[in-house]
Amino acid sequence: MxxxxxxxxxxxxxxxxxxGAGQKAMEAALRTEFGADAPVFGIPFAGRTDRAITSDLFKFYGLAPTPDEFRRFQTSYYTHLPIHLASGPAQLLPGIREIVESLARRSDVLLGLLTGNYRHSAQLKLKHFGLHDCFLVGGYGDDHHDRDDVARTAVLAAETHLGRRIxxxxxxxxxxxxxxxxxxxxxxxxxxxxxxGAYKRPDLEACGPDHLFDDFSNPSSLLALFR
Ligand SMILES: [Mg+2]
Known part of the structure; x- marks a missing residue:
């Protein structure tokens, strides 16, 4: 095979x-739907799932964490997100368009997402840059607080898509x-x-990744890994 x-x-x-479009859109949703507009502090965003962030925001404002209220929040968030993406300084990082488009064309690569974003907000963010069609599978932050569980979901989605173990x-x-x-x-x-992103070289080095890049401005150095 x-x-x-x-x-x-x-x-x-x-x-x-x-x-900051994501955070601003979440704050707009809380303000318009729930009247919650006190400044948020003490809630980390980077690397976390939207589900976990939303739970913290609900706790911060003393809102009832019921499925209905979560859905109400999400619906409003999805309305505000594209507006904030369009009006703010959202940017694709160096080399990404070339890398993603190049990998999406390869028949020996399945491109997927492993993100803390809600599935729909992930699509909205990629759509803003016209890259939403490049990713065929994914794990998202809708149901999980823990990113490790999102990763397991992403692998399962990929294996289901391919019909075999990876x-x-x-x-x-x-x-x-x-x-x-x-x-x-x-x-x-x-x-x-x-x-x-938000972390510097020493912070990431300490976690022991297999490869560590300052950025992807030289796409071929990343693409060379997938041989
Ligand atoms: Mg990130």
Whole structure:
């Protein structure tokens, strides 16, 4: 059977900087739907799932964490997100368009997402840059608080799509936070870390990724890994 690389990309800080659009859209949803507008503090965003972030925000504002209220929040968030993406400084990071388009064309690569974003907000962010059709599978932050569980879901989605098991040596996780490195380890993948997000080289080095890049401005140095 032919070799198949499964390459799972994180979104924020790895492929793009949303320029705070995600956080602003969440705050807009809380303000318009729930009247919650006190400044948020003490809630980390990077590397976490949207489900976990939403839970913290609900706790912060004393909102009832029921499925209905979560859905109400999400619906409003999805309305505000494209507006904030369009009006803010959202940017694709160096080399990403070339890397993603090049991998999407390869028949020996299955391109997927491994992100803390809700499935729909992940699509909205990629759509903003016209890359939403490049990723055929994914693990998302809708149901899980723990990124390791998102990683397991992504692998399952890839294996279901391909109809076979993927050997660990052909599994790749690319991300910008210690959580990305850790969840890559949890599924036995090769881990590529990049310092274009919130974490500096020493922080990521300490997690022991297999490969560490300052950025992907030279796409071929990353693409050369998937042989
Ligand atoms: Mg990230």
């Amino acid at each position: 032919s070799r198949m690389h499964v390459v799972l990309f994180d979104i924020d800080g790895t492929m793009m900087t949303a320029g 050997p660990c040596e052909h599994l790749w996780v690319i991300g910008d936070t210690p959580s990305d490195v850790q969840c890559g380890r949890a599924i036995g993948a090769n881990v590529v870390a990049v310092t274009t």
